[in-house]
Amino acid sequence: MHTPAIFLLAAMATAAHAAEQPSPVSPPAAPAGQQQPQPTYLDYYHNLLSGLMVLNGILANVKDKESADQSAELAFAIYENINEIPRSAALKHTSEEEQRRVDALYSAAKQAFTQNLQQHIRNIVLHKNYSSDHMGELIDKLAENDWAADHPSDSSGLQTNPAKLQSAEQEMSSFLDQTLEQIENINTLLQTVHNTVSADLAAEKLAAFMQQTEARRDQLSEQHAQTPPNMVERIIQSRMQRIESGKAATKAVQKKLEQQNYYGSQTLKKALLKFAYRF
Template sequence: MNANLLLTACLLAANISHAQNTPGTARQTEPATPQTERQRHANTYETHVQGMIAHKTALANALAQATDKNTAETAARKAAQTYRQMHDYFSSTLPGIKTALEELPVSEVDAITSRHQQARETAEQALDKEVLRIRLHDAFGNEPLAHLITDIIASGLIPVANLQQELTDPEALQKLEHAMRAYYTQMIGNLQTLLAEIQSIHDKTTADAAAARIRTFFSEQQKTEETAFADMVHTYGTPPDTLKQKIMDEFLPQLRQCQTTSEELKHKLEQTNFYGSQELQKALNQQPEA
């Protein structure tokens, strides 16, 4: 068994929800275990739950560092290291966990699991969203990152169904279509507002102000774009190609019109030397600030 398959097998076994929902994992009656021994088993299980939550959170944070082709390689190395640490942690605690689940009553296992359920769900949702985001961006063209995402999905750490199956439920499809339409409507509205502000530039003061707005817009847009569709897929499921094409056909003319208007405004501002504003010139050319 190669390292990836071993890691997948171990992490599948590490799924706490699986342990929680499998009848017979823990004893159904109170075991004849001394109180101190029982407390030790409870501490072992609780420490394991907390440790897995911490590792999943760390993995999500590492993946979050991949935002483009330039950052993908560093993020892939960090995430791969974190993923290996998760495997090592689970491997080292596995014997104690197996014993704890055998010796502890179901009621105590459930109580420990319930105490950390919200934190676990938060960590898993964060990991889910990062994996979806990177998949939607084709791992930013980074092969090691793409392989890592495949391994994470295979491990069972996140809901595989959302990732591999196109959405077919009519009600969910309708909700997803509404969410996608709302996203593009808001984005185009914000872009049109920005273009109107650029069109109203008449001196250096308004030019500098517009430059700041342009930078803010593109910064916020990049952050929104990175998470918006991942959130939609996480909530509703993967959109079929027919829905993606429908939305694109609906909004592409408006996007093209915004692009045309932007090019025309830039040409007019070039003729005025951007009203003496170097910041406006840099912002329109997407150059870094001074």
């Protein structure tokens, strides 16, 4: 999954979908006789930073009791996802050398994301959780985790070169725009599904899209690992209307396909659930 600054450029376009699913979808099981791969320290960081980015986006929109209640419900789902890969478990499957490498890449971004999260929490607490008991429960839960602890700000590991920052913003903006366009194309394709054959074909294209998007995302991870998180937030916020539109379209077409039992295509059903969970 990605770099501190760009985890959500692929995921944010449909991030809320995962929280709207009736239940989380587990990753595909390992073939019979093979052990499920154990999470590494890199997996831990990827999962943590993408989750922190989503939490920041959710809590930034809290402004009254209604939005506090709604945001708390979404945030609890993300909270559970973050805790799926404990740091202690990940360290068991990571060498000390790899741990140092990963920390060097991502620790500054973790601090920056955590600082943003704490700012949102302080604002909510200042407003007495906007009278939302559910939001109060969420904040209590966050206080129990070291990844949500308030640490001194340290941006020394983040990129500051203007030319490199401009290049990073252009590449990430282009990546998000292309991802959103492809999601729109996928939604259009899904609307044409009318039988098992067309459903299976749509599933193949959806799977190919996810594979290509994740590959490009990982490539950008290595190139722009130290991009400041506020740059990504700015890129995403400027496209929120398009993101929300894509989200609504995906939700509508998925509901239609569910009503038709995916035209008998288990392949499409699994692909859509994976899409909602991973993106």
